[in-house]
Amino acid sequence: MPSKRRLRWAVLPVGIATAAVLAGCTPTELNGYLPGFIEDGAATTNRTEMVSGLWVNSWIVLLVVGVITWGLMGWAAIVYRRRRGQSGLPVQLRYNMPIEIFYTVIPLILVIGFFAFTARDQTILETQYEDPDVEITAIAKQWAWDFQYTADNDADTVWTMGVQAQTDEQGNILNELPTLVLPVDQEVKITLQSRDVIHSFWIIDFLYKKDMYIGKDNYWSFTPTREGEYAGKCAELCGEYHSMMLFNVNVVSQAEYESYLASLEAAGQTGDITEEYDRLQNLPGTGASEDGEQ
Numbered sequence: 001m002p003s004k005r006r007l008r009w010a011v012l013p014v015g016i017a018t019a020a021v022l023a024g025c026t027p028t029e030l031n032g033y034l035p036g037f038i039e040d041g042a043a044t045t046n047r048t049e050m051v052s053g054l055w056v057n058s059w060i061v062l063l064v065v066g067v068i069t070w071g072l073m074g075w076a077a078i079v080y081r082r083r084r085g086q087s088g089l090p091v092q093l094r095y096n097m098p099i100e101i102f103y104t105v106i107p108l109i110l111v112i113g114f115f116a117f118t119a120r121d122q123t124i125l126e127t128q129y130e131d132p133d134v135e136i137t138a139i140a141k142q143w144a145w146d147f148q149y150t151a152d153n154d155a156d157t158v159w160t161m162g163v164q165a166q167t168d169e170q171g172n173i174l175n176e177l178p179t180l181v182l183p184v185d186q187e188v189k190i191t192l193q194s195r196d197v198i199h200s201f202w203i204i205d206f207l208y209k210k211d212m213y214i215g216k217d218n219y220w221s222f223t224p225t226r227e228g229e230y231a232g233k234c235a236e237l238c239g240e241y242h243s244m245m246l247f248n249v250n251v252v253s254q255a256e257y258e259s260y261l262a263s264l265e266a267a268g269q270t271g272d273i274t275e276e277y278d279r280l281q282n283l284p285g286t287g288a289s290e291d292g293e294q
Contacts, residue, residue: 032056036205044205044230044251046223047125051207054121058114065110125208129221132189134257138180139273140192140199140212140234143241145178148273149261158264159273165244178247180232182224183257192218200236203249209235224251 031037031052036044043049080090139146143164150157162178182188192201194212201220202209210220234245252260264270 030056032059034207036207038226042226044207044224044226044228046225048205048207050121050124054117057117061110061113127221128219129187129189132221133186134183134188135191136180136182136188137191137193137273138201138212139195140201140238140245141195142197142239143234143245145180145245145247146273147178147180149181149264151261156265156270157272158261159269159271160264161273162247164241165246167244173246180247180249181257181260182249182251183254184224184227184251186254186257187221187223189219189221192220197238198236199234199238199245201232202235203230203232205230211236227251227253 026039027037028039031049032055034052034055036048037052043052082090135150137148137150139148144162146159146161148157148159160178163175165173165177166175167173190201192210192212194214196214198214199212200209201212206222208220208222210218212218228251230249230251232247232249234242236242238245
């Protein structure tokens with residue numbers, strides 16, 4: 001069977017080349033160029049690779065389906081093209097049961113598969129830590145962020161209150177953005193709250209975001225696995241200065257995290273941030289005075 005031998009010799013180099021290409025891929029390439037991955041480095045959280053895996057594998061399946069579909073379209077266009085000397089419509093094929101079953105069953109399998117893998121991963125992503133190492137409350141407001149940290153011991157909770165980004169004509173940020181500090185390799189549970197309208201808490205490199213509602217807390221649990229500085233923003237259109245609702249995330253060592261909490265306590269930023277907000281009756285940068293005037 002010379003034809004089969006030739007086919008084997010043709011397929012073998014293709015397989016070797018494919019394996020070599022995949023083996024040479026960097027973590028960034030293997031994760032679909034999504035943020036949250038660096039060359040020869042760990043992911044930003046213990047959940048990031050799960051999100052990228054679902055994304056990349058979904059695209060691989062869709063590309064395979066696309067290649068097959070495009071191939072069948074090209075094959076039909078060539079095989080059933082009008083030949084020289086022919087006129088009118090070609091012979092019409094109807095009620096081809098195998099093809100109709102194929103076109104029904106395969107999309108159904110794909111939909112069920114996408115749903116099953118998405119539901120599986122979402123269940124894991126939405127599972128909250130019962131006894132986390134760190135508990136933080138993130139409070140969204142038009143158009144900035146407040147963060148409240150619950151200490152492990154009996155000490156008071158500490159907090160920071162932020163203001164929206166201020167920019168110049170070139171778009172450069174002029175002021176210090178609200179900063180969320182997290183300890184690396186520690187289980188974190190964030191309670192998400194809103195003071196006014198619907199917002200969305202999004203740390204870009206963590207590949208996940210969650211909405212924040214008035215009167216209904218939301219939660220997000222994860223473990224940061226790589227120290228560094230990351231960008232965050234509101235991902236829900238929330239008013240005139242939505243684009244200025246930015247914040248930073250610093251993932252630091254446990255010692256640096258404890259030192260940061262101690263600095264907030266030394267600055268007198270202790271207690272319940274909601275009570276503090278009500279007592280001051282103003283937010284830095286809003287221009288509201290103690291009697292409520294602008």
